[in-house]
Amino acid sequence: MTSTPLPEEQPPAPRLNATQLPDVDVPQPSGNAPLVVDENTDLSTLTPAQLYELNQRTLDESTRSSSDLPLIAAVAPIRVLREEYDGAPAFVRQIDFLATKGYHGIRRTRGDGDCFYRSLAFAYIERIMSTPDPALEATIAISTLDAAVPLLETVGFDKFAYEDFYEELLGLLRRVGSGAPDQLSPETLLSAFQAPEVSTAIVVFLRLLTSAQIRCDPDAFDAFLFHPDFGNQMTARDFCESFVEPTGKEADHVQMTALARALKVNAKVAYLDGHDPNGAVDFVSFESALDPSTPPVVLLYRPGHYDILDTRSLEAIQL
Missing domain, CATH: 3.30.200.60 (Peptidase C65 Otubain, subdomain 1)
Known part of the structure; x- marks a missing residue:
């Protein structure tokens, strides 16, 4: 298996807050006139x-x-x-x-704030559906997830806290290539992810799975757990409880690496x-x-x- 690049090898992902800006000005430091950006602007400057x-x-x-x-x-x-x-x-x-x-x-x-988890989940299932044998690939994906789920209980998540969320993801995977009347199609996959109750449940489960992966692999992740705003190093538990498990929190490289490893994708x-x-x-x-x-x-x-x-x-x- 090819190893995933370590977080320090990857370009930084800014965590600044979005603001509404005027149509043509890029703010300069206080005291300077705003810079007007047009087709003649050299962005390298x-x-x-x-x-x-x-x-x-x-x-x-x-x-x-x-x-x-x-x-x-x-x-x-x-x-x-x-x-x-x-x-x-x-x-x-x-x-x-x-x-x-x-x-x-x-x-x-x-x-x-959940766009990474939702995007990856959708693209993950869509890729399985596009393979030559989608039913087989879905079975492998379910097996991979079933093997990863015990990590959640290892770090203290109660089964009742995640099983309903997990079931939403499993339900979609079981319909891939099933041949049943409700077999998953591109249209029904999109419809499922546009339904808040399904889409959010999958996001929540993947956040919990990501948290468990980070907590269970301290050698891989502990050195890279820093507060995104203040830069101080954090424990895995504090990092996950503050930035991984809550919905609406932007994902960083640590989370991307952990989820890719958990899903084997x-x-x-x-x-x-x-x-x-x-x-x-x-x-x-x-x-x-x-x-x-x-x-x-x-x-x-x-x-x-x-x-x-x-x-x-x-x-x-x-x-």
Whole structure:
């Protein structure tokens, strides 16, 4: 099994709070006039904080009134994302780069702090459904989960606290390739994840599973457990109780690594940050599948938010 990169080997995931910003200004330090960003702006001259603000402003615009957005949406062509960054050529170049790598679509998730867990869960099941033998892959996934569940009781979670949440995930996996009238289809999978009672239950279970994985593997994780705002080192229990188990908390690299290991899934995260002058996009890989050649699920990260990248043809997405 290929080891997952350690957290310190991965690009930082900013944990700044989103703010609503005006349409064209990137705030400067107090006392300076705001910087106007247009097609003539060289983004390589901007500080990381200014790039963050520019990216966050666009994200805010696309997720404004997020409570009215579905928990997870149908796939949209990647050009929709490109249009959001009109006037920010560094980001447009990165989006075009993603398109040249075969990422023709984006599936949005609601920006509620649970977007990583919801995105990964949906893409995880969708990938199983797309394999040559989805029923077999679903059986393997269920076996993997059943083997991981005892970790929850090992760290003190009562079975009654998680079994109903687990059952929602199992229920979907059992319908994959079942041949039954209620066999899971792309449409019914999307409908399930748009239902708050199902979607949130799966998020809660995966958060508990992530917490258990972190607590049960101190050699892998303890050295990387820091408070995201103050930088002080935390115990596994305090870290998990504060930032992993509660819903609405953004996931960091520790959580991504832990969940990939618990699910034995390969995942890649593309960082849309505007940093590369040539438009290249950094991908961080989390490789924990039993078969290293297993295709990964691929997420798109913008500061504070995750969506799913889709590799289907543009024609298929637009049908």
